[in-house]
Amino acid sequence: MITNALEILYEDPHILVCVKPCGIATQSRTLGRPDMVSLLKNHIHKTSRTKGEPYLAVIHRLDQPVTGILVFAKTPFAARELNRQLTSQGFGKYYRALVEGCPATPEGTLEHHLAKDPRTNLSRVCRPGARGAKPARLRYQTVPPSQRYFSGEYTALPGVTELEIRLDTGRHHQIRVQLAHIGCPIIGDTKYNPSHTASPLWRNICLCACRLDFYHPRTHKLLHFQLCD
Numbered sequence: 103m104i105t106n107a108l109e110i111l112y113e114d115p116h117i118l119v120c121v122k123p124c125g126i127a128t129q130s131r132t133l134g135r136p137d138m139v140s141l142l143k144n145h146i147h148k149t150s151r152t153k154g155e156p157y158l159a160v161i162h163r164l165d166q167p168v169t170g171i172l173v174f175a176k177t178p179f180a181a182r183e184l185n186r187q188l189t190s191q192g193f194g195k196y197y198r199a200l201v202e203g204c205p206a207t208p209e210g211t212l213e214h215h216l217a218k219d220p221r222t223n224l225s226r227v228c229r230p231g232a233r234g235a236k237p238a239r240l241r242y243q244t245v246p247p248s249q250r251y252f253s254g255e256y257t258a259l260p261g262v263t264e265l266e267i268r269l270d271t272g273r274h275h276q277i278r279v280q281l282a283h284i285g286c287p288i289i290g291d292t293k294y295n296p297s298h299t300a301s302p303l304w305r306n307i308c309l310c311a312c313r314l315d316f317y318h319p320r321t322h323k324l325l326h327f328q329l330c331d
Contacts, residue, residue, distance in 0.1 A: 108120055108141060108142065108145055109121040109123075110145075111171065111327050112325070112327065115176060115177070116175070116176055116177055116179075116180040116318070116319055116320050117173055117174065117175055117176060117180055117184070117318070117319065118142060118146075118158070118173070118174045118176055119171065119172070119173045119174075119314070119325075119327055120138070120142065120171070120172055120174075121169065121170065121171055121172075121329070122138050122164050122168075122169060122170060122171075122172050122311075123169055124166075124167050124168060124169040124306050124307070125166065125167065126138060126141075126166065127166045128160060128163040128164055128166075128172065129160050129163070138172065138174075139158055139160060139174075142158055142174060143155065143156050143158050146158065146176070156176070157176060157177060157178065158174050158175070158176060159174060159175040159176075159178070159180075159181035160174060161173050161174060161175055161181065161184045161185060161188060162188060162193070162195070162272060164311055165275065165278075165307075165309075167290075167292075167306065167307045167309075168307060168309050168310065168311065169310050169311070170197070170310045170311020170312060170329070171311050171312070171313070171314040171327050171329065172311070172314075173314060173316065175319070179319065179320075180319040180320065182319075183319030183320075184316065184319055187316055187317060188272075191270065192316060192317065193314070193315070193316050194268065194313070194314065194315030194316070195268065195269045195272070195311065195313075195314060196266060196267065196268050196269075196311070196312055196313035196314070196315075197266070197267040197268075197269070197277060197309060197310060197311050197312060198245070198251040198252065198264060198265070198266055198267070198309070198310050198312045198330060199264070199265045199267060199277060199281060199288050199308060199309045199310075200252045200256055200257070200262055200263070200264050200265075200288065200289045200308035200309075201262065201263055201264075201265060201281055201286040201287060201288050201289065201308075202261060202262060202286060202287055202288075202289065202295070202297070203261060203263065203285055203286045204244070204261075204263040204286065205242065205244070205263070205265070205284060205286055206284075208243060208244045209241075209242060209243035209244065210241070210242060211239065211240070211241050211242075212238075212239070212240050212241075212242065212280045212281075212283075212284065213237070213238070213239045214227045214237075214238050214279075214280055214283065215227065215228050215229065215230045215232065215235040215236065215237055215238065216228065216235070216236055216238045216273045216274070216276065216279055216280075217232055217233065217234040217235050217236070218234060218273075218274045218275075224275070224293060224294075225273065225274045225275045225276070225279045226279065227279060227280070227283045236271075236273055237271065238271050238273045238276050238279075238280060239270040239271050240267055240268065240269050240270060240271075240276065240277060240280060241267070241268045241270065242265045242266065242267045242268075243265065243266050244263055244264070244265060244266075245264040245265065245266050249330075250264045251264065251310060251312055251329070251330040252264055252308050252310075256289055256290075256308055259289065262289060263286070265281075265286075266312075275293070275294070277309065278291055278293065278294045278307075278309070279294060281294075282294040282295065288307055288308055288309050289307070289308040290306050290307040290308050291307050291309070292307070310329065310330075312328065312329045312330045313326075313327065313328045313329070313330075314326075314327045314328075315327075
């Protein structure tokens with residue numbers, strides 16, 4: 103359902119699942135700039151009979167230019183249970199990305215070590231023993247044209263491939279860095295694709311968190327949310 107321009111897929115007393123639009127931060131420290139946490143707290147405050155600031159915990163994040171599905175916890179218990187699932191790989195986080203070129207194989211696993219530079223807010227592939235290095239792992243497969251999420255002007259560009267990606271880890275800018283490292287940077291990525299200014303069509307990054315699977319923290323029922331078939 104759409105509530106005050108928020109696309110809320112599911113809500114109960116324990117969790118809230120929504121679609122984050124591109125251009126809005128999951129959570130921001132900048133005063134006066136809307137983010138998903140402030141928008142959702144305002145929604146909960148308006149629709150709840152309780153007084154005071156609502157409890158809302160961030161479980162996982164999406165980069166500001168990326169759109170897709172997020173789940174938030176509305177109670178401390180739900181936050182603990184969801185974070186436990188997240189750290190034990192109980193979450194199924196799936197993405198779609200439109201990239202330049204094509205990986206060497208139609209499906210595969212990318213494993214690298216990544217290090218974040220806090221001065222530039224960029225990450226890079228590095229050797230395992232480098233300072234700040236953390237393991238990063240994802241699995242990908244190419245998407246047939248009939249099942250693409252991205253359409254229109256972007257897919258008309260020559261030499262592009264759509265990938266479905268499952269994250270096994272959640273590192274800073276992980277998908278963007280790993281795909282760029284293998285020579286398949288994401289269309290519209292202004293940070294890791296050096297040719298992003300080559301086309302006026304590249305207004306948004308072609309990366310979407312299209313599917314999320316997890317167990318409800320209270321009922322333990324498997325929940326499945328998806329934006330594309």
